[in-house]
Amino acid sequence: MGRYVARRLLQMIPVFLGTTFLIYVMVYSLPGDPISALYGDKAADKVFVASKRKELGLDDPLVVQYFNYLKNIVLHWDFGKAFNGQPVWNEMKRVFPISLKLATVAIGFEIVVGVALGVLSGLRRGKFADRIVLVITLLIISIPIFVLGRVIQWTVAIKWDLTKPTVGGEAHWADLMMPGFVLGALAVAFLARVTRTSIVENLRADYIRTATAKGLPRRRVITVHLLRNSMIPMVTLIGTDLGTLMGGAIVTEGIFNVPGVGYTLFQAIRLKEGPTVIGIVTVLVLIFLACSLIVDLLYAVLDPRIRYA
């Protein structure tokens, strides 16, 4: 087990270097000069642009820039400065906790409702409950998130007045419930489908028949023998969702005015603010890698055949 973890941690290094370098190259090759862009429609002051480019190190060769950038992160945990002079890390410290809270609400919703619906429809395959779940999940999957978000925002917050329609900078847990549900809705639908398939498949397994023949109560057959074996595809999906829900919540964060990662990243890309984009994406990559490591470790916990492989 220890060696497995060590090997996985070492594998993360080349993945981390590769992804950050790609992001760096992509941001570097965005058309237009970011400093000149700050002038908008007005003509840029050539002397100021040149000095600012020098100050920010934009004239160095790409590889040198990338190397310096990495060096600063590794040695000083310094993600560079945004164009407004503030360290990028300060901005990230502000937005990441907000998105993490939002993603937590969404994931919690996804797990509780998604698993419950999936197990229900898997056990009642072909029956009424299964059909209803199928219709609900298809509806959620086919309605665009901005439609779903607006409808729920209007209904819940404005018509019924149950919560605040927008979140704002404070990002209280209570205010994040509605956006979290909207953000998690799609994930609920997918998790329910995956869970159902997994349950249906394992329900036919020989060891379930054995468990029944042992005289175990139906409840125990399902919770102990069926669920544990059905969990690997579910864990895989949930694990990759955490990263997606943190970085990919641009629309949801926009609708509900949540100043989180997605929103900030979108703004930074529009303004060609390289350091902010790269910093945020780098941290997102780290979160993705950490999640996939946890998922892989959970595989080993869930299935001994992987543990000893």
Next chain:
Amino acid sequence: MTIETSDPVLVQPGVPLLEVEDLHVEFHTRDGVAKAVNGVSYKVHPGETLAVLGESGSGKSVTAQAVMGILDMPPARIPRGAIKFQGRDLLKMSNEERRKLRGQRMAMIFQDSLSALNPVYSVGFQLGEMFRVHRGMSRKDAKAKAVELMDLVKIPAARTRVNDYPHQFSGGMRQRIMIAMALALEPDLIIADEPTTALDVTVQAQVMGLLAELQREFHMGLILITHDLGVVADVADNIVVMYAGRIVERAPVHAIYRQPGHPYTKGLLASIPRLDLKGQDLYAIKGLPPNLMRIPSGCAFNPRCPYARDVCTTELPAAVPLGTGRESACHFAQAVLEGEVAADVH
């Protein structure tokens, strides 16, 4: 339909352990109704080993699963019949009553132990589960019991291996664990569904021997489901041969080897490889088992039977008594037994 065994030691007076009476099982599928079991009756006494023989699809496993109550219903349905266990009809019991019998009073051993054991729990957990659920034991006591059971089925180093997972055992050892699990609560009836089919030939004899030994020791009734006549000879007392969901022949085990009373049994015996006939072509029963949605009229075996006459296609043969507790469901049973009918040359 009582089977009088030729071996006087095995004759059990009083109520049989298990009486299957005129059992019918059908599967309702999208393509139609498959009639898997069509009026099967047999009895098992305490301490008796009954071998149920037949090809795949003959209904031998389905009958056993109906006895255990582990058929998925639907699609399966039991339109007729009774399954009396120690005098009480299982089919009239509630699900909860039947669940409590499973594991405690009757247990089942499956063919493929790798898929029949749960891959994600240690064998100790799966053995101990019997004691925790049915006897309310603590985890610790249950594990101690699991070690005892593994010793009983002669698994070396049981104390350390109790924490291992099914995939870490060899096929033979895994099947011993299946046997241990079935024996855990000392049931009165064990149903072994092809218990040695998935094993190497060398291991088959060991596992079969162990099962027979423990069956004698605990004086249990044993239903041994198999398609392998070789396995049956040493351990079974009586035998029923099934074809297309019906019993075609029943007899004490040695009588059937000496003198089969049904053309199908005769064919099965002829298709066992024999050392003294080395080099000759192996006999095979021609044709395929019938489609259970369209079982042939008359005797279901008639399209494959070398002795078939016109009457075989129209009339369902009744069981003909052949003495010493033997029966054969063939229009020409007596003649087949005495070897008097000539097979048509095909």
